[in-house]
Amino acid sequence: xxxxxxxxxxxxxxxxxxxxxxxxxxxxxxxxxxxxxxxxxxxxxxxxxxxxxxxxxxxxxxxxxxxxxxxxxxxxxxxxxxxxxxxxxxxxxxxxxxxxxxxxxxxxxxxxxxxxxxxxxxxxxxxxxxxxxxxxxxxxxxxxxxxxxxxxxxxxxxx
Amino acid sequence: xxxxxxxxxxxxxxxxxxxxxxxxxxxxxxxxxxxxxxxxxxxxxxxxxxxxxxxxxxxxxxxxxxxxxxxxxxxxxxxxxxxxxxxxxxxxxxxxxxxxxxxxxxxxxxxxxxxxxxxxxxxxxxxxxxxxxxxxxxxxxxxxxxxxxxxxxxxxxxxxxxxxxxxxxxxxxxxxxxxxxxxxxxxxxxxxxxxxxxxxxxxxxxxxxxxxxxxxxxxxxxxxxxxxxxxxxxxxxxxxxxxxxxxxxxxxxxxxxxxxxxxxxxxxxxxxxxxxxxxxxxxxxxxxxxxxxxxxxxxxxx
Numbered sequence: 046x047x048x049x050x051x052x053x054x055x056x057x058x059x060x061x062x063x064x065x066x067x068x069x070x071x072x073x074x075x076x077x078x079x080x081x082x083x084x085x086x087x088x089x090x091x092x093x094x095x096x097x098x099x100x101x102x103x104x105x106x107x108x109x110x111x112x113x114x115x116x117x118x119x120x121x122x123x124x125x126x127x128x129x130x131x132x133x134x135x136x137x138x139x140x141x142x143x144x145x146x147x148x149x150x151x152x153x154x155x156x157x158x159x160x161x162x163x164x165x166x167x168x169x170x171x172x173x174x175x176x177x178x179x180x181x182x183x184x185x186x187x188x189x190x191x192x193x194x195x196x197x198x199x200x201x202x203x204x
Numbered sequence: 205x206x207x208x209x210x211x212x213x214x215x216x217x218x219x220x221x222x223x224x225x226x227x228x229x230x231x232x233x234x235x236x237x238x239x240x241x242x243x244x245x246x247x248x249x250x251x252x253x254x255x256x257x258x259x260x261x262x263x264x265x266x267x268x269x270x271x272x273x274x275x276x277x278x279x280x281x282x283x284x285x286x287x288x289x290x291x292x293x294x295x296x297x298x299x300x301x302x303x304x305x306x307x308x309x310x311x312x313x314x315x316x317x318x319x320x321x322x323x324x325x326x327x328x329x330x331x332x333x334x335x336x337x338x339x340x341x342x343x344x345x346x347x348x349x350x351x352x353x354x355x356x357x358x359x360x361x362x363x364x365x366x367x368x369x370x371x372x373x374x375x376x377x378x379x380x381x382x383x384x385x386x387x388x389x390x391x392x393x394x395x396x397x398x399x400x401x402x403x404x405x406x407x408x409x410x411x412x413x414x415x416x417x418x419x420x421x422x423x424x425x426x427x428x429x430x431x432x433x434x435x436x437x438x439x440x441x442x443x444x445x446x447x448x449x450x451x452x453x454x455x456x457x458x459x460x461x462x463x464x465x466x467x468x469x470x471x472x473x474x475x476x477x478x479x480x481x482x483x484x485x486x487x488x489x490x491x492x493x494x495x496x497x498x499x500x501x502x503x504x505x506x
Contacts, residue, residue: 099409100402101435101453101471102443135444136323140339140354141367141374141387146323146331147444164444170402170455170469171315171337171486174393179385201385 073200080125081191086114087122091184093200095135103168103204105135105180111158120159125188129153129160131195133182137166137204140175153185168204178204285415288431289403292396292457295429299464300395306345308497311393312490313337313468318482322445325365325378334359336489340501341393349390353504368504395491397469399457402433412436419461428467432456440476446483451476453483 073093080089094106109129111122129152136146147164154160168178181199186192303309315335322331335356342351352369365378369390376384394401406415418430433455440449452474458467468487472480 099435100406100413100433101455102441134326138385138387139337140352140390140393141369141376142337142354142356142365143325143331143376143378144322145445146325148324148326165441166444167446167453167471167483169484170397170399170457170471171313171484173311173313173395173397175387175390176398177387199385201387 073198075196075198077186077192077194077196080111080186080194081123081188085123087111089122089125089186089194090119091182091186091196091198092119093180093182093198095178095180095200095202095204097168097178097202097204098165099168101168101170102165103178103202104163104165105178106161106163107133107180107182107184108159108161109184109186110160119161122158124156124158125186125191127153127155127185127187128157130162130182130184133162133180135164135166135178135180137169137172138175138177138179138201139169139172144169144172144176151185176204178202281416283415283417285403285406288415288417289400291417291429292403292431292459293400295459295461296396296464296466299466303395303491303493304347305493306343306347308494309341309343309393310490310492310494311337311339311341311395311488313339314487314489316482316485318446318473318484326383327378329364329378331356332358332364335364337486339393340497341390342497343392347392349392351505352390353501366504370505396459396466397457397486399431399469402455403431406433409435412438420458422467427461429459429461430456431459443473446473446481448473448475450474 075091077089079086081087088111090108090110090112092106092108092110094108096104096106098104107130108119110119111125111128112119113122115121131151132149133152134146134148137144145166147166149162149164152160152162166178168176179199179201181197183195183197186194313336315337317333319333322333324330335358338355338357340353341349344350349369353366354368355366356364358364363377365376367374367376369375372389374384374387375381403415406413412435414434414436416432416434418432420428420430422428434452435454436452437450440451441453442449443453450473453471454474455469455471457469459465460467466488468485470485471483473483474480
């Protein structure tokens, strides 16, 4: 492999990094910077997403994960003792009223760097205005000798 | 040598740009943790009002059969989504225009669901399968909503939850004020249950989404037009609010063919064994401009 090929590959990798950065903007996240401060400065991230999957359906996504200093991929950071959520709910709003709600009990992974879950729901036709979908969770990050972080985070999307 | 240095510089710049962009996103996304405490419902408020009779089970079955037949028809006839959207718009235009204008608009909708599939509110109260959605909108001369009171009422007329909007803020009785999300300013209600919008976009979802049209006669002899959207699932889909896997889901809008008045919407689950089961039915009970608003409604805004 000559130097020119290496350069092209390196540029392509950089573009992938750029695209990853753009993709991350699609999510709503809250971040605990340097949750594990050394030596690689791993960050903890609580993320919610609402994906509209058709005229009659939508999907809620909740994720708790660690990333390393490069920030490239969810779960790329080091594992922690407990990661997940204490509670998670996804719901539909109709003109300020909670039209549907699907509360979920807590769920975690142990000694892991990622916990994710998703739920499919109907997008109800009977709501004539102010129709929104929300994914909201109280996340759980706990590591021996480190901070116990329990952010409540939400993503609200018109449907 | 110069080429190699140049390549390294370019790669470094790109990598730095990516990292900086990501860091900028991280910094932008970070927000303070919102409050998550919850409080109980406001005391139930009862007002004297004639109870409305919910749709009978037979009505629901009949409606399901109607939709199933309509779907079968749809496989034989391909409808154009934009044409159906235009038809709904034209058919309901005059009826909707009668309801426009400043002042208070009252909308009462009867909701029927297949069972207690609505889950529960943050205060633990179960969302019932039958309830009334009672909405009051105050419009200014520019057709902007100034104030808004929306209630979920049980069949015993008790308020299950009430939401209010005024002075740019929402409140919901099932949540602590600080936990009520910013839902944005309320928009004028879509009296066609957003069907013109949904039909207009139906072709953007690909071949799994189709539209259909049917005609029927109501029990009291009125001609009706039914407009529908069908979403097929492959593989079958399990939804949080329904116990079985679905091969498809349909939602339809029923309009009086003579007056253009919207009657309501139906949403059905199509099961793998061919059964069609109601998910939700919404039917208008009242849509009216009112000159006086009950004291109970104004009381929620104090």
